[in-house]
Amino acid sequence: xxxxxxxxxxxGEMDFSELEFNELDALIFSQLxxxxxxxxxGDAYDEVRISxxxxxxxxxxxxxxxxxxxxxxxxxRAIQLLELCAETKRFSEVKLTRFIxxxxxxxxxxxxxxxxxxxxxxxxxxxxxxDTSITGVREAAMLSxxxxxPAQIEGLYYLQETAMRSxxxxxxxxxxxxxxxxxxxxxxxxxxxxxxLIGVYEFDxxxxxxxxxxxxxxxxxxxxxxxxxxxxxxxxxxxxxSDTLKIVKSVNANLKQHRVDSWETDGTSxxxxxETDEVSKFIKGYLNGLIxxxxxxxxxxxxxxxxxxxxxxxxxxxxxxxxxDVSHMFKLFSxxxxxxxxxRAGFMLALKSMLKDFQALLIKEKITSKLKKDKAxxxxxxxxxxxxxx
Numbered sequence: 001x002x003x004x005x006x007x008x009x010x011x012g013e014m015d016f017s018e019l020e021f022n023e024l025d026a027l028i029f030s031q032l033x034x035x036x037x038x039x040x041x042g043d044a045y046d047e048v049r050i051s052x053x054x055x056x057x058x059x060x061x062x063x064x065x066x067x068x069x070x071x072x073x074x075x076x077r078a079i080q081l082l083e084l085c086a087e088t089k090r091f092s093e094v095k096l097t098r099f100i101x102x103x104x105x106x107x108x109x110x111x112x113x114x115x116x117x118x119x120x121x122x123x124x125x126x127x128x129x130x131d132t133s134i135t136g137v138r139e140a141a142m143l144s145x146x147x148x149x150p151a152q153i154e155g156l157y158y159l160q161e162t163a164m165r166s167x168x169x170x171x172x173x174x175x176x177x178x179x180x181x182x183x184x185x186x187x188x189x190x191x192x193x194x195x196x197l198i199g200v201y202e203f204d205x206x207x208x209x210x211x212x213x214x215x216x217x218x219x220x221x222x223x224x225x226x227x228x229x230x231x232x233x234x235x236x237x238x239x240x241x242s243d244t245l246k247i248v249k250s251v252n253a254n255l256k257q258h259r260v261d262s263w264e265t266d267g268t269s270x271x272x273x274x275e276t277d278e279v280s281k282f283i284k285g286y287l288n289g290l291i292x293x294x295x296x297x298x299x300x301x302x303x304x305x306x307x308x309x310x311x312x313x314x315x316x317x318x319x320x321x322x323x324x325d326v327s328h329m330f331k332l333f334s335x336x337x338x339x340x341x342x343x344r345a346g347f348m349l350a351l352k353s354m355l356k357d358f359q360a361l362l363i364k365e366k367i368t369s370k371l372k373k374d375k376a377x378x379x380x381x382x383x384x385x386x387x388x389x390x
Contacts, residue, residue, distance in 0.1 A: 228248050
């Protein structure tokens with residue numbers, strides 16, 4: 001199967017005048033923003049621009065191989081992507097500018113973004129997705145009960161400020177929470193900037209409340225918003241998207257489909273599926289059912305208690321969370337004293353019920369997959385034809 005690495009290898013020697021900007025370029029920029037360019041690129045108020053090739057060289061000079069190896073996986077892959085892009089005609093002369101990285105645990109805000117300037121006409125403004133810190137994950141959870149969240153507000157200010165200064169036509173993009181920030185900023189920016197907006201690209205990003213999708217200013221740019229999720233999307237299942245959402249085929253399973261190097265490509269575009277699978281539909285139903293059933297205050301109580309339990313136990317990032325088994329996680333949450341006992345019991349019951357149903361679904365999926373593998377190809381084709389005629 002082909003992916004964005006194959007795209008770079010095949011089309012890397014064609015600049016943007018020879019091959020126009022496309023969805024795979026947007027995906028690449030949405031990954032490059034995961035790198036911390038604090039030592040290589042000027043801040044949000046610095047107009048100095050530095051080529052991607054120079055940034056890669058400076059980054060390698062400023063960081064040892066051991067330091068790079070210790071980075072979390074998504075950052076490590078982004079660094080490798082930076083090195084690959086730096087050697088191509090297409091990306092090497094793209095200029096980076098106005099990098100920002102703000103994390104404020106006091107108000108649960110994690111925000112990072114950078115401008116990529118293509119030629120003299122286009123500014124691609126990329127927003128970083130959720131990192132592995134509890135602050136970043138908690139802010140993503142806040143989308144279910146608070147609107148807007150602090151990072152959305154800062155994302156809007158960043159777009160408004162940097163895009164006005166550049167005077168260029170604008171493309172905004174982001175992966176995971178970064179895609180949500182990109183769409184929020186584009187919808188809420190000034191009318192003068194909307195006239196310069198070429199497109200918005202969000203990749204497996206959390207959605208929005210329905211009332212946001214019904215707003216006039218959302219509908220005004222709806223045709224410019226390009227939303228993509230993999231067929232077993234989990235992050236992208238939170239809240240709602242417009243009806244133009246596209247489903248991308250991934251070779252990974254479950255949450256690992258959030259890794260965009262698992263997304264299949266064909267030439268200059270993705271390989272698409274007609275719909276999400278049963279696992280994704282199940283999770284979407286549970287998550288959005290929980291959001292609809294509980295009030296904003298109850299959701300805030302739930303997530304506050306959930307993350308406070310982790311922090312009080314010394315769990316501050318995803319890597320330390322991975323070391324804990326599910327049973328210990330339940331014990332921690334059930335013993336937490338900062339929430340009303342009756343509410344805690346209700347939350348525990350809901351979580352246990354969800355996990356039980358989800359486990360049953362996964363078993364069913366595995367059995368179905370095994371049966372399909374054991375069948376001869378002509379049997380599967382005959383069965384599919386029969387289903388289509390019913």
